Amino acid sequence: MPVTEPDIVGELQEREPSGYLLASVRGVGQVDLQPLIWTGLVILAALWSAGWEIGLFATLGTLVSTATAYALGVDRSNIVLGLQGYSGCLTGIALVISLGHHPATYVLAVTGAVLCTVLTATLTTLLGPYGLTALTAPFCLVSGVMVLGAPSFSRIWNGAPKQVSSPTSGETAISWDDLWHAFFTNVSQVFLVDEWYVGLIMLVGLALAGVRVVLFAAAGSVVSIVAAWALGAPTEQIREGIYGYNAVLVAIALGAVFLSGTVANGAYALFGAVASTGLTASLTSFFKPFGGHTFTWPFILTTWALMAAVPLLPRLRRSD
Amino acid sequence: MPVTEPDIVGELQEREPSGYLLASVRGVGQVDLQPLIWTGLVILAALWSAGWEIGLFATLGTLVSTATAYALGVDRSNIVLGLQGYSGCLTGIALVISLGHHPATYVLAVTGAVLCTVLTATLTTLLGPYGLTALTAPFCLVSGVMVLGAPSFSRIWNGAPKQVSSPTSGETAISWDDLWHAFFTNVSQVFLVDEWYVGLIMLVGLALAGVRVVLFAAAGSVVSIVAAWALGAPTEQIREGIYGYNAVLVAIALGAVFLSGTVANGAYALFGAVASTGLTASLTSFFKPFGGHTFTWPFILTTWALMAAVPLLPRLRRSD
Amino acid sequence: MPVTEPDIVGELQEREPSGYLLASVRGVGQVDLQPLIWTGLVILAALWSAGWEIGLFATLGTLVSTATAYALGVDRSNIVLGLQGYSGCLTGIALVISLGHHPATYVLAVTGAVLCTVLTATLTTLLGPYGLTALTAPFCLVSGVMVLGAPSFSRIWNGAPKQVSSPTSGETAISWDDLWHAFFTNVSQVFLVDEWYVGLIMLVGLALAGVRVVLFAAAGSVVSIVAAWALGAPTEQIREGIYGYNAVLVAIALGAVFLSGTVANGAYALFGAVASTGLTASLTSFFKPFGGHTFTWPFILTTWALMAAVPLLPRLRRSD
Numbered sequence: 001m002p003v004t005e006p007d008i009v010g011e012l013q014e015r016e017p018s019g020y021l022l023a024s025v026r027g028v029g030q031v032d033l034q035p036l037i038w039t040g041l042v043i044l045a046a047l048w049s050a051g052w053e054i055g056l057f058a059t060l061g062t063l064v065s066t067a068t069a070y071a072l073g074v075d076r077s078n079i080v081l082g083l084q085g086y087s088g089c090l091t092g093i094a095l096v097i098s099l100g101h102h103p104a105t106y107v108l109a110v111t112g113a114v115l116c117t118v119l120t121a122t123l124t125t126l127l128g129p130y131g132l133t134a135l136t137a138p139f140c141l142v143s144g145v146m147v148l149g150a151p152s153f154s155r156i157w158n159g160a161p162k163q164v165s166s167p168t169s170g171e172t173a174i175s176w177d178d179l180w181h182a183f184f185t186n187v188s189q190v191f192l193v194d195e196w197y198v199g200l201i202m203l204v205g206l207a208l209a210g211v212r213v214v215l216f217a218a219a220g221s222v223v224s225i226v227a228a229w230a231l232g233a234p235t236e237q238i239r240e241g242i243y244g245y246n247a248v249l250v251a252i253a254l255g256a257v258f259l260s261g262t263v264a265n266g267a268y269a270l271f272g273a274v275a276s277t278g279l280t281a282s283l284t285s286f287f288k289p290f291g292g293h294t295f296t297w298p299f300i301l302t303t304w305a306l307m308a309a310v311p312l313l314p315r316l317r318r319s320d
Numbered sequence: 321m322p323v324t325e326p327d328i329v330g331e332l333q334e335r336e337p338s339g340y341l342l343a344s345v346r347g348v349g350q351v352d353l354q355p356l357i358w359t360g361l362v363i364l365a366a367l368w369s370a371g372w373e374i375g376l377f378a379t380l381g382t383l384v385s386t387a388t389a390y391a392l393g394v395d396r397s398n399i400v401l402g403l404q405g406y407s408g409c410l411t412g413i414a415l416v417i418s419l420g421h422h423p424a425t426y427v428l429a430v431t432g433a434v435l436c437t438v439l440t441a442t443l444t445t446l447l448g449p450y451g452l453t454a455l456t457a458p459f460c461l462v463s464g465v466m467v468l469g470a471p472s473f474s475r476i477w478n479g480a481p482k483q484v485s486s487p488t489s490g491e492t493a494i495s496w497d498d499l500w501h502a503f504f505t506n507v508s509q510v511f512l513v514d515e516w517y518v519g520l521i522m523l524v525g526l527a528l529a530g531v532r533v534v535l536f537a538a539a540g541s542v543v544s545i546v547a548a549w550a551l552g553a554p555t556e557q558i559r560e561g562i563y564g565y566n567a568v569l570v571a572i573a574l575g576a577v578f579l580s581g582t583v584a585n586g587a588y589a590l591f592g593a594v595a596s597t598g599l600t601a602s603l604t605s606f607f608k609p610f611g612g613h614t615f616t617w618p619f620i621l622t623t624w625a626l627m628a629a630v631p632l633l634p635r636l637r638r639s640d
Numbered sequence: 641m642p643v644t645e646p647d648i649v650g651e652l653q654e655r656e657p658s659g660y661l662l663a664s665v666r667g668v669g670q671v672d673l674q675p676l677i678w679t680g681l682v683i684l685a686a687l688w689s690a691g692w693e694i695g696l697f698a699t700l701g702t703l704v705s706t707a708t709a710y711a712l713g714v715d716r717s718n719i720v721l722g723l724q725g726y727s728g729c730l731t732g733i734a735l736v737i738s739l740g741h742h743p744a745t746y747v748l749a750v751t752g753a754v755l756c757t758v759l760t761a762t763l764t765t766l767l768g769p770y771g772l773t774a775l776t777a778p779f780c781l782v783s784g785v786m787v788l789g790a791p792s793f794s795r796i797w798n799g800a801p802k803q804v805s806s807p808t809s810g811e812t813a814i815s816w817d818d819l820w821h822a823f824f825t826n827v828s829q830v831f832l833v834d835e836w837y838v839g840l841i842m843l844v845g846l847a848l849a850g851v852r853v854v855l856f857a858a859a860g861s862v863v864s865i866v867a868a869w870a871l872g873a874p875t876e877q878i879r880e881g882i883y884g885y886n887a888v889l890v891a892i893a894l895g896a897v898f899l900s901g902t903v904a905n906g907a908y909a910l911f912g913a914v915a916s917t918g919l920t921a922s923l924t925s926f927f928k929p930f931g932g933h934t935f936t937w938p939f940i941l942t943t944w945a946l947m948a949a950v951p952l953l954p955r956l957r958r959s960d
Contacts, residue, residue: 290929
């Protein structure tokens with residue numbers, strides 16, 4: 001997210017609506033903290049390959065969030081980098097998965113995408129003094145609140161079409177087949193999708209963003225599998241990517257975006273990836289009694305905590 | 321709350337205890353964010369009309385909170401505007417409703433009112449850097465903690481006399497009779513009272529504070545009814561004002577107090593009123609497992625979130 | 641914690657590893673907010689007297705947290721005062737009590753102690769602008785998350801060896817025998833130990849730190865017993881120190897460390913001690929549905945709230 005690419009920004013501000021569409025495509029890539037247009041395009045293709053409903057709602061959410069940012073007068077250089085679209089993208093996906101494909105879901109997705117843009121501004125104000133960014137917290141807040149409240153409203157709730165996720169006890173023996181599935185679904189679960197080929201396409205998109213990005217994404221996926229196995233998590237959950245998508249995001253964020261490329265920083269990033277793996281189980285237990293959702297909270301909380309610590313830990317250094 | 325009325329302040333600082341009594345009456349009006357003495361008086365009368373227990377505990381809470389502020393040396397110009405009394409007012413009402421009319425409830429109401437003044441200072445310190453105010457959060461924190469802890473203590477707990485509120489599933493067909501009841505109880509439920517005539521008297525008090533105040537209160541009530549009906553909330557809950565009192569407060573706060581009087585700001589205020597209506601169901605689901613209470617949290621969280629976003633949304637403008 | 645002892649600091653920075661060991665011993669005393677080396681030694685002896693497992697894990701946690709602080713380059717003058725060790729100390733104890741004495745518990749205790757040092761930096765960054773310190777929050781966060789997540793992981797979870805604590809309804813008649821047991825266990829429960837003689841030894845350690853420290857520790861213990869009895873808490877819980885250890889910490893923190901020694905400040909400290917006693921029941925009810933733990937949260941939240949209020953309450957004054 002700190003990537004500024006000043007010439008691209010200047011160029012985009014000139015021409016609309018292509019500027020709007022480009023900003024939206026970048027928004028899809030910003031879910032993985034990458035502003036590169038090609039990364040966004042490949043990930044968008046991966047989402048459509050996962051199913052037309054997921055592709056459609058991801059697209060809808062991103063477009064509405066980005067348009068809302070224009071309408072409310074958000075700083076233009078921030079919009080063109082896609083920083084106003086990624087929460088709407090995830091909110092669209094989360095709502096269609098949690099509530100099913102119904103007319104009311106379209107209304108909620110649009111409302112949710114608008115709210116994401118407002119909450120992005122809220123969190124930017126609140127976190128700014130600490131040098132932290134909103135990450136995907138607007139998505140987690142908006143989708144969490146909507147999915148939590150939905151069963152109270154008869155014109156919205158048509159019964160849960162599918163449970164989003166929850167670690168339970170289960171078999172812990174792991175096979176080679178489980179391992180490589182987990183490696184890719186850890187990447188696709190960032191977008192709430194558990195298809196290995198979707199994760200593979202997304203890794204290609206991340207590779208376009210740079211070697212360091214894809215290496216840390218892969219390393220985050222690997223260490224989370226090792227950690228989850230060593231702790232004794234159920235194989236079924238590991239295979240579906242439940243224990244790894246937060247680690248992938250933490251590894252990208254700390255390893256390739258927010259911290260400079262030193263060995264100590266890299267070790268810190270992977271330590272964070274492991275911590276987020278354990279935190280996933282704790283947060284899921286926390287959310288269970290009241291029906292909340294884990295979403296990307298483990299990534300967000302881990303990254304905020306580890307980034308806020310950096311100013312007092314001189315062995316580590318921010319990238320900017 | 322930003323209304324300063326400097327001459328009145330100067331005048332009040334001279335003579336006590338009439339200054340103390342006036343500050344307390346204003347405190348009752350500040351629950352609806354209005355410092356006008358006549359608004360406070362009319363609302364206080366409405367509370368006594370709802371029942372002597374409610375009137376008594378509202379009065380007791382306001383007097384103790386305000387007196388505590390004097391004793392602890394809180395800035396005098398802040399006290400005389402009633403800003404130290406409104407949380408105590410609501411805490412008194414919430415405790416007598418939740419715990420029943422017993423000797424122990426008086427002790428708790430006094431303790432709670434003292435705590436409200438301390439927590440008002442706490443939140444002012446914490447929120448000040450963001451340009452946010454405490455709103456009714458001291459009330460929600462103190463009453464929430466006390467009601468949550470009460471069943472553990474045998475000398476306090478006499479069994480719940482009445483459930484404060486909780487949306488459940490139910491009939492969603494709505495009649496004209498339901499509609500006008502809801503319109504008024506949305507206003508009275510701000511003070512945890514579900515009598516339509518109490519809401520009517522309070523609206524008169526708000527009208528004294530200004531046309532814009534009463535119009536936004538009414539508009540907040542209307543949009544919350546429309547939103548709750550459109551979402552499919554149970555009619556019983558809508559009629560009792562459960563889904564609308566937060567919307568009334570949000571509409572007053574954003575539409576008539578904190579933001580300037582532009583069309584965009586007005587639309588933003590009503591958008592917030594709708595958001596708080598949905599948030600009410602989510603927070604009630606969140607609080608249910610551990611026995612917490614929704615109180616005015618939807619209003620507080622919505623107003624904080626929307627106000628903190630304003631500095632980054634140039635289409636909107638603060639009133640000061 | 642504001643005690644600086646500049647000459648001792650200078651002296652310690654010279655020679656290692658004795659400086660490392662002294663910093664760790666001070667870390668044990670800093671659980672009670674005391675940097676004095678003798679206090680740390682006496683408390684450490686008390687912990688070993690409570691059982692070799694508790695003594696061992698307290699020592700391990702303190703040593704690892706302190707070593708991590710050196711490794712990450714935390715400010716040296718902060719380390720030598722023991723401010724990087726106390727959360728690791730408590731985390732070690734909490735994990736061996738909650739998870740039992742197993743090989744995996746050693747791994748978790750080391751990981752947890754490392755995380756405590758990171759989170760101490762995180763909270764120092766976040767709380768610094770408000771003049772607040774981390775207190776034992778890193779311990780509560782790390783231990784809370786680990787104990788909450790543990791049952792999801794089959795290679796960690798061997799069944800709960802003992803329930804850490806939870807107030808339930810019960811007999812409220814209280815005898816002299818209950819009273820003096822409670823007085824001492826209130827002190828030992830700060831370290832999750834409910835043996836009266838351990839509390840007695842710890843009080844001796846606190847007496848070495850100064851008359852004011854031990855007097856406020858004792859006063860906090862007494863007012864919490866009176867408050868818990870007056871509220872009607874179960875005698876069994878009072879006797880085991882469940883309702884009093886937070887009050888002891890609040891009384892020490894506000895009465896003898898953070899505020900200057902005036903009568904108003906002393907009354908404020910004991911008011912806080914009573915508030916934390918009530919808050920203990922509320923937080924335990926809050927944590928129950930999802931299996932979280934109260935630990936020292938009532939102390940932390942009460943102290944943060946009351947300290948953040950001080951700048952706006954001129955009758956009270958900070959010690960520095």
